Amino acid sequence: xxxxxxxxxxxxxxxxxxxxxxxxxxxxxxxxxxxxxxxxxxxxxxxxxxxxxxxxxxxxxxxxxxxxxxxxxxxxxxxxxxxxxxxxxxxxxxxxxxxxxxxxxxxxxxxxxxxxxxxxxxxxxxxxxxxxxxxxxxxxxxxxxxxxxxxxxxxxxxxxxxxxxxxxxxxxxxxxxxxxxxxxxxxxxxxxxxxxxxxxxxxxxxxxxxxxxxxxxxxxxxxxxxxxxxxxxxxxxxxxxxxxxxxxxxxxxxxxxxxxxxxxxxxxxxxxxxxxxxxxxxxxxxxxxxxxxxxxxxxx
Numbered sequence: 001x002x003x004x005x006x007x008x009x010x011x012x013x014x015x016x017x018x019x020x021x022x023x024x025x026x027x028x029x030x031x032x033x034x035x036x037x038x039x040x041x042x043x044x045x046x047x048x049x050x051x052x053x054x055x056x057x058x059x060x061x062x063x064x065x066x067x068x069x070x071x072x073x074x075x076x077x078x079x080x081x082x083x084x085x086x087x088x089x090x091x092x093x094x095x096x097x098x099x100x101x102x103x104x105x106x107x108x109x110x111x112x113x114x115x116x117x118x119x120x121x122x123x124x125x126x127x128x129x130x131x132x133x134x135x136x137x138x139x140x141x142x143x144x145x146x147x148x149x150x151x152x153x154x155x156x157x158x159x160x161x162x163x164x165x166x167x168x169x170x171x172x173x174x175x176x177x178x179x180x181x182x183x184x185x186x187x188x189x190x191x192x193x194x195x196x197x198x199x200x201x202x203x204x205x206x207x208x209x210x211x212x213x214x215x216x217x218x219x220x221x222x223x224x225x226x227x228x229x230x231x232x233x234x235x236x237x238x239x240x241x242x243x244x245x246x247x248x249x250x251x252x253x254x255x256x257x258x259x260x261x262x263x264x265x266x267x268x269x270x271x272x273x274x275x276x277x278x279x280x281x282x283x284x285x286x287x288x289x290x291x292x293x294x295x296x297x298x299x300x
Contacts, residue, residue: 004066004080005063006085009092010093042156042160045076053066089121104282106264119287126170135147146187154173154174171203217245221235232252249287249289251279257275
């Protein structure tokens, strides 16, 4: 089997187990699996799907990826290395965030409790922008149900070692649909339309990863807000999880409100004015601050 070493930057501030805890938060997850402390998922390498398994290296300074399917094929190592690095933010340096958070009343305890957690991202642009659309105005459990139906119906599928592996649906596949196709899955008509329109934006080139990367944070935010169905919450989700702008923060996020309330032991969820007061100093640490607060909502 092909094995690839993937370097971990700042290994003293990396915990594979903390990443697994975040990745294992839903039993309806179908793009990756955690099996005996190992992380498996199917990824697209060039134009070919491959199932990889990740385990931590002996000294925490690398992850080892093993290609478990298809057997006998050799894939470009750089592509696998780049995907995993971006997915798990392996090239991040967390020390500046930890130094900052240590003096913040909301964040200080979290960096000790979840030390080494990286901001787990979404390396696929269509997944990054369609997932928050799917999750709009419904609870997280039902959002995962819709996502699972969406992936099972339209994603590439292969069975490996008795398990079902999927790739997230391709934009070209979804762009060819009509909203009526998604309605039997319990998508609202507007949500189905928004998902299809975002797919079309990618297939036409209007929405492109390289183009987003060339923008400043403000320019990228303005660009995404031009898409129907994409508000500030959804746009910042994309900029946080795909583009990795460090100042991305989802101030409208109910989970963030609840996490701040619990950390400060407030009697009620904070108002928007209070949220702005609590978070205005986060700036270049906003994305990691948000992510650590989300982590605090996952049951131990």
